[in-house]
Amino acid sequence: MINNSKVKEPVNVQDPKERIKNFKEVELGFSDKNAKKEAQRCLNCKAKPCVSACPVGVDIPSFISKIANDDVKSAYEIITKNNSFPAICGRVCPQEKQCELKCIRGRTGEPVSIGRLERYAADKNLNNLPSNINISDDKKHKIAVVGSGPSGLACASELLKMGFKVTIFEALHTVGGVLSYGIPEFRLPREILEFEVQKLKDSGAKIITNVIVGKSLKIDDLFKNGYKAVYIASGAGLPRFMNIPGEGLSGVYSANEFLTRINLMKSYKDEYDTPIVKPKKVLVIGGGNVAMDAARCAKRLGNSDVTVVYRRTENEMPARKDEILHAKEEGINFMFLSNPVEFFGAEGKVNGAKCVKMKIADEEESGRKSVVPIPEETFEIMGDTVIVAIGNDSNETIKEASDGINFDGRGRIITNPETCRTSQPFVYAGGDIVTGAATVILAMGAGKTAAKQIAKDVLNHNN
Numbered sequence: 001m002i003n004n005s006k007v008k009e010p011v012n013v014q015d016p017k018e019r020i021k022n023f024k025e026v027e028l029g030f031s032d033k034n035a036k037k038e039a040q041r042c043l044n045c046k047a048k049p050c051v052s053a054c055p056v057g058v059d060i061p062s063f064i065s066k067i068a069n070d071d072v073k074s075a076y077e078i079i080t081k082n083n084s085f086p087a088i089c090g091r092v093c094p095q096e097k098q099c100e101l102k103c104i105r106g107r108t109g110e111p112v113s114i115g116r117l118e119r120y121a122a123d124k125n126l127n128n129l130p131s132n133i134n135i136s137d138d139k140k141h142k143i144a145v146v147g148s149g150p151s152g153l154a155c156a157s158e159l160l161k162m163g164f165k166v167t168i169f170e171a172l173h174t175v176g177g178v179l180s181y182g183i184p185e186f187r188l189p190r191e192i193l194e195f196e197v198q199k200l201k202d203s204g205a206k207i208i209t210n211v212i213v214g215k216s217l218k219i220d221d222l223f224k225n226g227y228k229a230v231y232i233a234s235g236a237g238l239p240r241f242m243n244i245p246g247e248g249l250s251g252v253y254s255a256n257e258f259l260t261r262i263n264l265m266k267s268y269k270d271e272y273d274t275p276i277v278k279p280k281k282v283l284v285i286g287g288g289n290v291a292m293d294a295a296r297c298a299k300r301l302g303n304s305d306v307t308v309v310y311r312r313t314e315n316e317m318p319a320r321k322d323e324i325l326h327a328k329e330e331g332i333n334f335m336f337l338s339n340p341v342e343f344f345g346a347e348g349k350v351n352g353a354k355c356v357k358m359k360i361a362d363e364e365e366s367g368r369k370s371v372v373p374i375p376e377e378t379f380e381i382m383g384d385t386v387i388v389a390i391g392n393d394s395n396e397t398i399k400e401a402s403d404g405i406n407f408d409g410r411g412r413i414i415t416n417p418e419t420c421r422t423s424q425p426f427v428y429a430g431g432d433i434v435t436g437a438a439t440v441i442l443a444m445g446a447g448k449t450a451a452k453q454i455a456k457d458v459l460n461h462n463n
Helices: 032-039 060-068 072-080 086-092 114-123 150-161 190-202 219-224 255-263 289-299 321-329 396-401 440-462
Strands: 027-029 142-146 165-169 206-208 227-232 252-254 281-285 305-309 333-335 338-346 349-363 369-382 385-388 427-429
Touching: 027 114, 032 060, 032 114, 060 072, 060 114, 072 086, 072 114, 086 114, 086 190, 086 440, 142 150, 150 165, 150 190, 150 440, 190 206, 219 227, 227 440, 252 255, 255 289, 255 385, 281 289, 281 349, 289 305, 289 321, 289 385, 305 338, 338 369, 349 385, 427 440
Parallel strands: 142 165, 142 227, 165 206, 227 427, 252 385, 281 305, 281 385, 305 333
Antiparallel strands: 338 349, 349 369
16 A cells, blocks of 8 residues: 655654753654555655665665565565665665655655664664574685774675675774764664674674774784785774864864764763763864764753854755754754854863854855855854864874775775775775765675675685
């Protein structure tokens, strides 16, 4: 039965007045009834435009059809043929810019809630190991994966399905990469991440933490230890700053540091040994998802006045629309067409930012309009905490891992995008270390591509 509603089924959410007092998940997911009704909105198109827009090629109409027919287990099995971590992707992927953007329903109304249906199927099967995992003591060759973020986890999962022995080397003490240190619990609860990682372990993955490849180990060490190939998925964890006066003042954070203190060190909890000063007036510089995460975390530290300062307009913000909406509901302020040129303070502590007004100028080659300052229009905005969230670059440490890997001028590993091969034989790379900071699902897509190529190359070489 087709549901001809032009609008999505509602999803339960925490009340804004309550959720700013806690770090519990904001969206509570579909009920069984809502999920079925939303699934019935899918037209099951023959062309399947949503599938072509999915970076990992999930058969979206097929899994939605199973939900519509009350077969959620089969829906989960269909999803996990292509996406090993649907409970994560269903929460953090920008579906509105990918699969949902191509949904036929979106032409005359709202697209089908593909992401929320994916999450629904995953949450209903959290304790079930996908049947397509090859669990056997008779594994093939050893493969090393550097980094346990989304790209590394996806590559490891695919290799395990094909019967390889996989060891993941993680620099931090906690598994998950950006999923762990960068995304707040109110968007991705830690128990969900832990469930997905445990499934990987149950499938045979070995995970070693507190190992920095480039410091603790070199690529050659891995080959000497019997690994037949190495996949580098170390991400882009080096915060980018604005290079303006005052960035060294106390109270000026990179979004990476701020979110790591919140997400990994639990600094918002008084019983933890890594406290963070409770801010009174916060300025967040940037307009992406990381900026929204930082602003919403800052709001949860107390009765903070939080303002997002962005140099373009709201229409051009790269953050997800849901993230912006949730931030507004939580009382976060927005200041558009404004850009800091200096942070000022007293006695080494930041007190605010001097900003310049911006204006929309000509369209760039990318199709996005540029912005330029209006020099005569400057103003000051006060703030005892500033969080700079304007992007990340690759960590330089990975350059020390091997002399045989080529990098570009921005510190990213150069690969063949179709194979993920680097300039060093049997060394592959993908995710943010190659593309720069991008989405979770694109990183996972690279991990899948690399796994297929690794399997082909290693088996051809060793047969």
